[in-house]
Amino acid sequence: MDTMRDRFAPVVTRLLDEDLRVAVVLAEIGKDGFAEALRRHPDRVINVGIREQLLVGAGAGLALTGMRPVVHTFASFLVERPFEQVKLDLGHQGVGAVLVSAAASFDWPAGGFTHMAPGDVALLDTLDGWTVQVPGHPDEAETLLRHAVAAGDDRVYVRLSVQSNARGRTVDGEHFLTVREGRRGVVVAVGPLLDEVLDATEGLDVTVLYATTVRPFDADALRRAVRGAEPDVVLVEPYLAGTSTAAANDALSAVPHRILGLGVGRAELRRYGTLEEHTAAHGLDAASLRARISAFLGAGAPSR
Template sequence: MRNAFADELTKLGDIDPRLVMLSGDIGNRLFDKFRAKHPGRFFNCGVAEQNMMGVAAGLALSGLRPVAYTITPFVTTRCLEQIRVDVCYHEAPVIIVAVGAGLAYAGLGPTHHACEDIAFLRSLPGMVVCCPCDAWEVRAALRAALQQDRPVYIRMGKKGEPQIHAEVPAEFALGRALTVREGDEVCLVSTGNILPEVLHAADALAAHGHSVQVLSMHTVKPLDRAALARAFARCRVVATCEEHGAIGGLGAAVTEWMADSGTRAPPGGVVRFNTGDAFFRLSGEQEFAREQLGLTGHQIAERIERVLAGKAAA
């Protein structure tokens, strides 16, 4: 994902002179091409993320389009006050790009885990929250973010993620889910780079005769309410899947929409897959963390099977 981001950023920088890149002391070699082409529009702000966010807000309010980039906890939690007051309060069109979201940096410990960031950023007025599933959605999200006149948060994985789409989805738009698989019994609503696991779950369920729809809900704020309404109306079970905590993420957003809109749960209920309401304290890489947290494809499928069989509550 991060390589696709750097490449797309360079292409967009070639055609949009407003684009300015701010880095929080990482990715210097990653952005060599951008820096070589646009040396006056690349700034390494160092290990000073709060300052970087203030600079980004000032640039945005001066008519430029800054992109602020670093590892997820450091571009969100560490500078949340600056995002809230400098960026969101002034409706400054800053693009905040986080790398290594969720448990992508699981092996580096809790300082690098990011399972609360959607909740933090989604709660801020005016903020768009986008979680692409693969490199192609990253490119599409960056293009779409540049068309916004408000702040946008793009939450990426790290590297080596499987490609879901064959190319940039032509129908990509912020706030509009992408249908990856069609089905009418179970709907798996996924956000971010956990989608490959969700597709493995869909395959396992299909092998047992279940019709499974898979949605890439890349934008958590604003939600695609129309897509949710269709899924709730026709599917027996709807499940949300995310590498994020139980509070404030995609699952919470969907259940808030249910309550606010008066939408009834589907017959089999709503199942939420997430990292729970606890810090992940074990040592291991992302695959190990997902297995421990019940977020692998086979675990998702097994739990859905139990719900469909009436052996487990949603």
């Protein structure tokens, strides 16, 4: 199976062909995938070199002229390093772009902590007006990329990952999906962690919601889910643990509830290892998730 990033360049190349507003801005990373697009659209495929602040600034400049820029590099170089430009060149000026990241939280452990960005979504939460898409499969990535580019002049962050669920699901760029229904709590699985959550909750009497659009947070879906279950919620996110707990608390402000936020821990893991080893070390593998979810929800009994 191809990866989300494998799907990125072909999808955006087709969008360049289809829509004269679309432009792509790169900072060396991913340029080989756009070689044919550069030949066909030399004025709308721009490589600024290893200059991430310029990367975002150039995208904002294109947006000011009415273009729909798609801006791409690793998450740590797209959100963290040029954060001032994301905040000012896009947000303060009131223009939009589609920021598409790669490497996620720790997709490339050999790159070290400079190439890891578990805090990217939490950082964007400090800004107003961002839509955040976290696909869990290449098919979903294609759908959400198209949705993001077509989203008028909104500011959209699409977080691509090597991690993937076994199959894609029908996503609409807005709502959570109900994958499983139960009565002893609600587990919200974000993007590529759905399969781990489904394995972890097999036989447990819990509702599983699947989130690929995490901002805006689908408060209505969470409120509906807790009506038929214990008002205890576990959030399982492929980035910094607790990133969405405030959004979930706001959604359930009228309901007595408990929330457990699971995700990437704050402690830096200084051994390179593999992606799977990092997943397990952060307690996001199925076995660890089952133990943590069961302990919190008291959901050890099988479903009826």
